[in-house]
Amino acid sequence: MTEKVFLEANKALIAENYNDAIDKYESILNNGYESTELYYNLGNAYFRAEYIGKSIWAYSNALEISPRNSDIAHNLSIANTRIVDRIEMPKSFIFITIYRYIKSIMTTNEWILFGSFLIFIKSIHFSGMKLGLYLVKMYKMTSTVLISLIMIVHIFAMDSYIDKQRKNSAIVISNNVNAYSGPFYGDNSKLFQINEGIKVNISNQQEDWTEIILIDGKKGWIPSETIWLVK
Secondary structure, eight states, rough: OOOHHHHHHHHHHTTHHHHHHHHHHHHHHHHHHOOOHHHHHHHHHHTTTTOOHHHHHHHHHHHHTTTOOOHHHHHHHHHHOOTOOOOOOOOOHHHHHHHHHHTTTTHHHHHHHHHHHHHHHHHHHHHHHHOOOHHHHHHHHHHHHHHHHHHHHHHHHHHHHHHHHHHEEEEEOOOSSEEEESOOOOGGEEEEEOOOOEEEEEEEETTTTEEEEOTTTTTTEEHHHHHEEEE
């Protein structure tokens, strides 16, 4: 049934019946099914229907599942250019930028599997030394390289895991959203205004309100219905 609805949604997308496609894709999500293709196609439908914030949300979820997918990254970058009040990320040291890039190449599970694979290779390497397959000098040199790689990979795996556990981000899906100093309405408590597509971090929630933090450090409370959580 899910596959049938997905194919129908794809046909609606090709026929430019974007809202129909969106309804069908969303019904699949509501049934608990997720995939890279589903989020990607839903993002395309949202984007073409001019729901920029929702398209960024869908592309972001697709990229979480498949971080090396260049098509998703490309479409996400295009959607981000449509944000009305884009907030520029503060510049980081080149070392931090490179580190974050390398960490993003693989998912948390892939880093863990890669680290496990290297440990397996190291055990075979050690067994080879015990069987006299290597010269002592060669063994020490290759062993140092392998141990260094294992440590580096496990650092990326651990950091990726910790980052994933504490990550609590969302995408603003509405325009002209006012942020307040507390979980209530009032002209005197209005702090700033944001538009759809902005990615925020969530620091607190209270009933129908969510406290958000922007990448430039601004903090405020907005109605929970104006944001969608990134998976």
